[in-house]
Amino acid sequence: MTAQTEAPQQAPAAEVGRARLRKEDERLITGQTNWTDNIRLPGMLHVAFLRSPFAHARISSVNVSAARSDPGVIAAFSGADFAAEQGSLPCAWPVTPDIVMPAHPPMATDEVRYVGEAVACVVARDRYAAADALAAIEIDYEPLPPVLDIRTALHEGSPKVHEAGNKSFEWVFANGDMEAAFGDAPVVLERYYRQQRLIPAAMEPRSVVCSCVGGEFTLWSATQIPHVLRVMLALVTGIPEQNIRVIAPDVGGGFGSKLQVTAEEVLALLIARKLGRPVKWTESRSEGNMTVHHGRDQWQHLRIAADRDGRVRGLEVDLLADMGAYLMLVTPGVPLLGAFMFPAIYKMDAYSFKCTGVFTTKMPTDAYRGAGRPEATFAIERLMDELAAELALDPIELRERNWIKHEEFPFTTVCGLTYDSGNYEAATAKAKELFDYDGLRKEQELRRASNDPVQLGIGVSTFTEMCGLAPSRVLGSLAYGAGGWEQASIRMLPTGKVEVVTGSSAHGQGHETAWSQIVADQLGVPFEDIRVLHGDTQVSPKGMDTYGSRSLAVGGMALVSACDKVVEKAKVIAAGMLEASADDLEWSPGRFAVRGDPDKGVTIGEIALATFLAHNLPDGVEPTIDADATYDPDNFSFPHGTHLCATEVDTETGFVKIRSYVCVDDIGAVVNPLIVEGQVHGGLAQGIAQALYEEAVYDDDGNLVTSTLADYLVPSASDLPSYVTGRTESRADNPLGVKGVGEAGTIASTPAVVNAIVDALRPFGVDDVTMPCTPERVWRAIAESRGGAA
């Protein structure tokens, strides 16, 4: 008797919070992968594209007929062959009512506007034959003047990218009394910062395979967005949506670059339809550098007003943002995602923001890890360091005087965002301790005093970001063309195992592992008994896919909600099985028991089997406990953290070495610390790469100079430091308490590194180094300051 007072089943240890090794890994470490380029269908043909060598030109004639007679060539097409059916590549974010949104044909027909734009293609038996036959295509171009600099593109008399001119839109936001904030401010700083153009460079090049059988299309693509892509392909081509299935198989990284509806995807569909045979196209890296959308590319004009004690009064932001030649899926929206983030974690009275989107004859820009928020964070965190220097305050001290105190949450910012939680004091204190902030400041003083040729700099970045994209209503108010919800389904199998279907399609994030952990806790089933399915519109019919650190903060909630529904349904059936009233049942994950009689119970697996058999279900009860849920968040989530970087800058060579890097991130509750740490590391690497190494460079004719990985410096292991990571936790206001981590490292680290470089060189009179801070640029910044002082 006494023994029975104990719970008959020990509640299983919580899965959420465990450093579970990933389920995804086995196939990836053994080479049993399913990359799109691995797919081989019977009778499959290979496509190669001929691309414009001109940044801007009129196409006077295209002749593909000679290519058609090359051996192994099945077909060759020019833009004219697709003109009637190819539509225009979509832009889902017309940010203003009067935005200029020029038509964007997947294959150019009469004018090309960037180097790499597709002008013709060959379809052949193998990829070598297809590439060979491109040489037989004859195209006459009439070159037109390129437009390459957004600072002059709006000047009177500038050549035009499009008939309607070079301005796409102007978007403004303001709150508070700017005149009062700036009018009599004792300190006003004005700065111009450059956000260079970047190439996302996911390791897997884009690839697309399309088959068309009896009017039904299956399209495999290395994409982040199978669901969005399906809708858009239907809208662009007119092919009925129900006849298109999109599959994102294993996808080798995205970072925003595969959040796109590309010309090649549309054309693969059309070619497969024309020929009635499956086709494949896989880009080369140099093709990809030219034609996968680029990121960043802004000129930022900033003014900040403050009191003498460092209190920030107001901030004015005026951006020029390079759209490139066309508006792609969310091109104009990227700077808007930053618009609300310039005030960051700081309180201020007034804020104004203006962004002008400008066309150039370059590859369009679009989302790249962070999308708008790295640009904003860089600007404000650089400015805070400049303000600290101006006021001779420690940069952390200045930040502390301005940031939202932990007891002030929830806090509505000058942008109107309500930050639900955060503790900037805790993250900063922990980061300072891990970094030995005071010790490094002492060493810096010594090196300065001894005129050490290698100077030490300390960079601070106390960032926040808005992620968990996004409340649908907010997206609607910003004129975005879709919602921000996410979907999940739970299927209880008769053997007690579970299939989880998520609309958030993963490409390296580890959903299969993390989702299993969440469902294991919610339903009380073993981690191993759960399989997560995603990335195929036939398997997971609804979803908004993966970007903007949304998968867990939005998709995770859908998962919890679907599990709740399963438990609700199971309860009714359990009541029947136990011959008890549903009201008398108690749920402990995995099992219903009769209140007061814990021996009398049924497990979720037994309920699943009874439901499958359906022999003895209560009257009127549907024989399923499966459930779907769609979750639309009420608010964004706001991860934050404090990043500290120490650089050693050789003032004779300009060489920068990161000596130590400490970050303490508050991303709310953590589902899997291993995955979180990996996301932070990778994010840091990309942010540091922007600070030190990477820049997409066009020459004066509009040719991409950095078209290979020999020219575009994606850092290797030997270029990057070891990171010290820490965490603090303030739970987000959602059922899991989670915020998101995919972009944090990238957003925070770039200003930390540049601030450290500038801090090292402050005694030389240097107050900025343009990114990427190459040895040459650092050396020149020193030389120019010395020259200026002489």
Place this chain on the structure above:
Amino acid sequence: MAEVTVTVDGVKYADHVEPRMLLVHYLREIVGKTGTPIGCDTSNCGACTVLLDGESVKSCAVLAVQADGSEVTTIEGMANGSLHPLQRAFHEEHALQCGYCTPGMIMAASDLLRENPHPSNEEIREGLEGNLCRCTGYENIVRAVRRAAQAGANA
């Protein structure tokens, strides 16, 4: 067309190939070893790294005909009944996210450990500088190679 005889992961293949065909295309498209991916066209990324007669090469920088008479080991030949210590270490240290660079990274690391069974962190970073990863920031890759070295991966 040229005739080549290549042993790939312990199996002998004889094929006729175009003399210009890259080894990586031969492996992927003729032999069907799609475990070895292609990440670039300038031999910078290392995703296609395999062992050619025991030494790591970027298989996009070798012609299939140059491998005639040779033995090639790809990622698919690394697990011998159980996972190779490097494969296990990459899993245990969370040294991969999207996994696209992983085959090349593991093959390059195996050559590194053959030459230097107990490398320092610095030596690991330098030894793998020909292999790019965009996801992990390399920290956990370094840890994985160190763990594999401790497990005697070169044995």
